[in-house]
Amino acid sequence: MDFLWAFLIGGLVCMIGQILIITTKITSARILVTFVLIGVVLQAFELFEPISQFAKAGINVPIIGFGASLAKGAMGAVKSIGLLGAFTGGLEATAGGIAAAVGFAFLFSLIFKSKTK
Numbered sequence: 001m002d003f004l005w006a007f008l009i010g011g012l013v014c015m016i017g018q019i020l021i022i023t024t025k026i027t028s029a030r031i032l033v034t035f036v037l038i039g040v041v042l043q044a045f046e047l048f049e050p051i052s053q054f055a056k057a058g059i060n061v062p063i064i065g066f067g068a069s070l071a072k073g074a075m076g077a078v079k080s081i082g083l084l085g086a087f088t089g090g091l092e093a094t095a096g097g098i099a100a101a102v103g104f105a106f107l108f109s110l111i112f113k114s115k116t117k
Contacts, residue, residue: 002056005054005055005056005058006055006056006057006058007058008058009054009055009058009059010055010057010058010059010061010062011058012058013035013058013059013062013064014062017031017035032063035062035063035064035067036063036064036066036067036070037067038064038067039063039064039065039066039067039068039069039070039071040067040068040070040071042064042067042068043067043068043071043072043075044071044075048068048072052065052068066094066097069090069093069094069097070090070093070094071090072093073089073090073091073092073093073094074086074087074089074090074093075089076089076093077089077090077092
């Protein structure tokens, strides 16, 4: 049942993004930033954890989960080291994901030739 809910919630997030791309003139980059911001806001108001317990990977894997991880890291670092943690905590919490994304992007840039549309 967990897999079903993860699939449905994750699919709903992607469907919302696709609907925004098709029906509005909002660029995909702005939609991406909006989803990150949604994750940050959900984490700031402590709403992300209950949703995450229900939806599992359906909300954690999409970019909303990345925003929540940034916020959680920043909030934790502020509590431990003060205001400087607001700038460093989010990066520390998401460093593995960022490094993997950069590494895979570099690897795929060597394998495939990119083309402009």
